[in-house]
Amino acid sequence: MQRSSAPRRREGSPWTGLWAVFFKEMADHLSSTRMRILEVLILLSAVGAVYAGAQTLRQTISEDPFLLLRVFTAAQDPLPSFVAFLSFFLPLAAIALGFDAINGEYSRNTLSRILAQPIYRDALLWGKFLAGLATIALILLALFLLVVGLSLIFLGVPPSSEEVARALLFLLATLAYTGVWLGIALVTSVLFRSAATSALAAIAVWLFFALFWGIIAQLLAQAVAPFDPFNPESELRQTEALLAFSRLSPNTLYAEAIQALLNPGVRSLGPVLISQLEGALLGSPLPLGQSFLLAWPQLTGLIALTIGLFAVAYVLFQRREVRA
Amino acid sequence: MVIETQGLTKRYGRVVAVEGLELRIEVGEVYGLLGPNGSGKTTTILMLLGLTEPSAGQVRVLGLDPVREPLSLKRQVGYLPDSVGFYGEMTAWENLSYIARLNGLPPALAKARMERVLERMGLAEVAHRPVGAFSRGMRQRLGLAEVLLKEPKVVILDEPTLGLDPEAAQEFLKMIQSLKSEGITVLLSSHLLHQVQAICDRVGLFHKGKLVLEGRVEELAQRVLGGAYRIRLEATPLNGLAERLQALPEVSRVQAEGQGLRLEATQDIRPQVAKAVLEAGAALQSLVLEQPSLDEVYARYFQEVRHAA
Incomplete structure (x- = not known):
């Protein structure tokens, strides 16, 4: 038993077995009942939203150069827009796919058996995360093509290449946003032994950001930068503080990113002073590159948040004892 | 020497689960790790497999360090956990084929081996049924089939007869005994002493994390009685x-x-x-x-x- 003969680093690649886990998990997702329910929900709402949007757009068809993008964002009471539907349902879909990723293995007593195979824990966690992301990407792509097809049928106007590029970037932003929620679900699935607790915790986080964070951000902004009626600058400072606080929420980041990507007329995501507008041609669209630059901080923020959450889940899982 | 430990110790906080374990198991032996629940048997097994890190001491299984070389170790060591679980909605065949893929077996070889182990464990007829409907005994046999899938040199079984009726337990023990004739080293843990007594070459008795008695059953009887x-x-x-x-x-x-x-x-x-x-x-x-x-x-x-x- 010579200690010196042992290599210093752990042997082999942490990716060994990754694809086996990935394909198994993806097959599970695609054939599960929970997925069926989600698919029906998302599909119904998407078709409804697009139909309503197209009805509104028919009247103004000749006035808009970005018809496809309008289909995504147009809302007709009482139906919200397609984008609003997505930002509402996708977090739920991601949570539904991820909340029992790790604790499910514990409760089925399969974890020790799987980890006794020649793979690292990395492969299991990565495989599960990527499978969830790929499943959502698959749904998103199908939904996207469906919407584009439907809008072609309803409106009869082919999209321009810039519109397609913007729509694809929107898809990327949506995937990053979903990744954040998948990350949250993964963390709760490692933290809580019971799948029900984990699902509830993830949904609580979602509710917190969807309903309460706006209010809390406002209170925080008022506390940090109080409004002084005799000082016009204080109003600007308060607005900026509010924006900074609300940007801590992935929902705000996503909303701003798709606002910049889907609406070429948007030139700034924060407050704009009159002096900054000097010489601007109001209402004229920004080129794609500029819109992308505008959304860049939000996009990277979402991706960073996803990676950060995955890292948290990774560290927690590596330290977890195999024994239930 | 197939399994060798030196001063192996595991602490959970202030609780000592295993203390100063010196274990030596030879090639082709059937070794019984015996003791009441909570005496450190499962913790020892997890440390041998690198599934939990020792607090102190050294482990070598087949000359490999479980912490640093887990992949080549787990490629040659089969493990059947005490409460073995499968993906209930998948069939026995699908469960095994997932394990085959995790082991990186090429599809053709995996198929041949899966057919062979399922046949050997008497599960060939139910291979395409969902595991959710399997009895405890069938699950246990499927577990052993999975262990044999990688054609291991060492097999580690944690409480293999737990929850089986006496007849199924006897049958299962016979299957374990047949591994010995193939030159596979077997380490099994149990708290049902009379059941495993018959098939173990040597036994080690655990008490509160320590190996208090070790030897052949007759030797121990001689010494203690x-x-x-x-x-x-x-x-x-x-x-x-x-x-x-x-x-x-x-x-x-x-x-x-x-x-x-x-x-x-x-x-x-x-x-x-x-x-x-x-x-x-x-x-x-x-x-x-x-x-x-x-x-x-x-x-x-x-x-x-x-x-x-």
């Missing part, structure tokens, strides 16, 4: 018989037990006992020399430990 011969007899009437038998020079102890008596003697004195009983005018109904059992060794050992304490 002091080489006594135990004789059970039933006779009627019993009055006065105890005193008469106590008078025999070889008898060291007489105890009343139910309808009969239990003697401890330094030799096999069954003929003398029979003669004494008949001379006392009683009718002899049975006279048996008891084989020392591990249960007894265990019970006696802890009795002594408690007395000493």
Whole structure:
């Protein structure tokens, strides 16, 4: 038993077995009942939203150069827009796919058996995360093509290449946003032994950001930068503080990113002073590159948040004892 | 040496689960890790597999360090956990094929091996049924099939007979014994001493995280029970018989037990006992020399430990 003969680093690649886990998990997702329910929900709402949007757009068809993008964002009471539907349902879909990723293995007593195979824990966690992301990407792509097809049928106007590029970037932003929620679900699935607790915790986080964070951000902004009626600058400072606080929420980041990507007329995501507008041609669209630059901080923020959450889940899982 | 540990220790906070374990297991041995629940058996097994990190000490399995070289180790070591679980909605075949892919077996080889192990475990007919409907015994056999899938050199079984009915347990033990003839080293843990006694070459008894006794079953009996011969007899009437038998020079102890008596003697004195009983005018109904059992060794050992304490 010579200690010196042992290599210093752990042997082999942490990716060994990754694809086996990935394909198994993806097959599970695609054939599960929970997925069926989600698919029906998302599909119904998407078709409804697009139909309503197209009805509104028919009247103004000749006035808009970005018809496809309008289909995504147009809302007709009482139906919200397609984008609003997505930002509402996708977090739920991601949570539904991820909340029992790790604790499910514990409760089925399969974890020790799987980890006794020649793979690292990395492969299991990565495989599960990527499978969830790929499943959502698959749904998103199908939904996207469906919407584009439907809008072609309803409106009869082919999209321009810039519109397609913007729509694809929107898809990327949506995937990053979903990744954040998948990350949250993964963390709760490692933290809580019971799948029900984990699902509830993830949904609580979602509710917190969807309903309460706006209010809390406002209170925080008022506390940090109080409004002084005799000082016009204080109003600007308060607005900026509010924006900074609300940007801590992935929902705000996503909303701003798709606002910049889907609406070429948007030139700034924060407050704009009159002096900054000097010489601007109001209402004229920004080129794609500029819109992308505008959304860049939000996009990277979402991706960073996803990676950060995955890292948290990774560290927690590596330290977890195999024994239930 | 297939499994070797030196001063292996595992602490969970202030609780010591395993302390200073020195274990040596030879090629082709069937070794029984025995002890009550919570005595550190499962923790030891997890450390051997690198599924939990030791707090101190060293482990070598097949000459490999489980912490640093887990992949090549787990490629050659099969593990059946105590409460083995499968993906219930998948069939036995799908469950096995997932494991085959995790082991990186090429599809053709995996298929051939899966057919072979399912046949061997008597599961070929139910291979395409969802595991959710399997009985405990079938799951256990599927677990062993999975272990054999990678054609291991070492098989580690945690409580393999737990929850099985006596018949299924016997059958399962026979399957384990058949591994020995293939040259596979087997390490199994159990708290059902009498069940595993028959198939283990050597056993180690665990108590509160320490390996307190180790050796062949007969050796242990010799050591702990002091080489006594135990004789059970039933006779009627019993009055006065105890005193008469106590008078025999070889008898060291007489105890009343139910309808009969239990003697401890330094030799096999069954003929003398029979003669004494008949001379006392009683009718002899049975006279048996008891084989020392591990249960007894265990019970006696802890009795002594408690007395000493």
